[in-house]
Amino acid sequence: MGERKLTEGSVTAALIAFTIPLVLSGMFQQLFSWVDAFIVGNYNGELALAGIGSTTSIYNLFVTVITGFTSGLSVLAAQKYGRGERKGIRSILCSCTALLGLIFLVIAVLGITFRRGLLSVMDTPENILTFAEDYLGIVLMGVPLLAVYNTFSAILRGMGNSRAPFLSVLVSSIANVVLDMIFVMVFGWGVKGAAAATVIAQAAMTLFAIFYTRLKYPELRGRKGEREQRSEVRSRRQLSLVFLLQYSQASALQEMSFYSSS
Numbered sequence: 001m002g003e004r005k006l007t008e009g010s011v012t013a014a015l016i017a018f019t020i021p022l023v024l025s026g027m028f029q030q031l032f033s034w035v036d037a038f039i040v041g042n043y044n045g046e047l048a049l050a051g052i053g054s055t056t057s058i059y060n061l062f063v064t065v066i067t068g069f070t071s072g073l074s075v076l077a078a079q080k081y082g083r084g085e086r087k088g089i090r091s092i093l094c095s096c097t098a099l100l101g102l103i104f105l106v107i108a109v110l111g112i113t114f115r116r117g118l119l120s121v122m123d124t125p126e127n128i129l130t131f132a133e134d135y136l137g138i139v140l141m142g143v144p145l146l147a148v149y150n151t152f153s154a155i156l157r158g159m160g161n162s163r164a165p166f167l168s169v170l171v172s173s174i175a176n177v178v179l180d181m182i183f184v185m186v187f188g189w190g191v192k193g194a195a196a197a198t199v200i201a202q203a204a205m206t207l208f209a210i211f212y213t214r215l216k217y218p219e220l221r222g223r224k225g226e227r228e229q230r231s232e233v234r235s236r237r238q239l240s241l242v243f244l245l246q247y248s249q250a251s252a253l254q255e256m257s258f259y260s261s262s
Contacts, residue, residue: 022165024169031176037053043184055135058122062140073154090219093151097148103147112136115140131191134192136195149202172201
């Protein structure tokens with residue numbers, strides 16, 4: 001099913017095989033902003049390029065917080081997978097997808113609403129403020145999608161499967177490049193087109209991760225005819241969320257500290 005058991009066979013070979021997709025995923029994820037900037041800079045000029053660049057710090061802060069929370073989730077999923085608690089993993093997946101998706105939906109709405117103030121705090125020059133505001137207002141719509149994707153990605157990595165997240169990112173990177181060329185070069189939508197291409201590509205990445213998980217790991221989705229006591233489900237999910245907060249708080253703070261110092 002794509003997961004690797006690091007305790008079987010050569011540990012070094014298993015670690016390398018597990019790590020390579022993680023590294024490639026990180027490299028491809030960097031393509032999102034780079035492709036947007038490259039195409040917009042060539043077809044819409046320096047001001048549009050500077051507008052996109054001025055949003056990087058704000059957008060990366062959202063991504064950093066998401067990464068911190070879901071890093072803790074990966075640890076929790078790995079522990080339950082090692083103990084063979086597949087139902088526990090399913091509860092974590094369902095609970096955290098809904099919780100983090102909702103939280104970052106609210107955060108995204110707030111970010112979109114107050115984006116001009118955020119850009120002003122970042123001392124964004126007036127001549128590129130409109131470009132930055134247009135771009136940021138659209139790309140922040142993808143923040144809840146990133147939260148859901150990272151939840152599924154963390155669960156898969158915790159189960160030893162780093163290949164599926166890489167394939168998700170690969171699909172989204174290709175979609176982003178193609179849509180950027182169509183929206184910016186063909187339709188002439190400028191920074192708005194580049195931002196829309198990014199959000200659509202993130203939606204494709206998220207859907208790929210969801211459908212992959214449902215197809216390859218049927219035990220992680222609800223089965224017909226399977227019923228559990230509500231109290232049992234509630235207690236398992238509450239316990240999962242408690243452990244998630246314990247792991248994620250430290251991870252999120254660590255990510256934000258690294259981000260602020262870089």
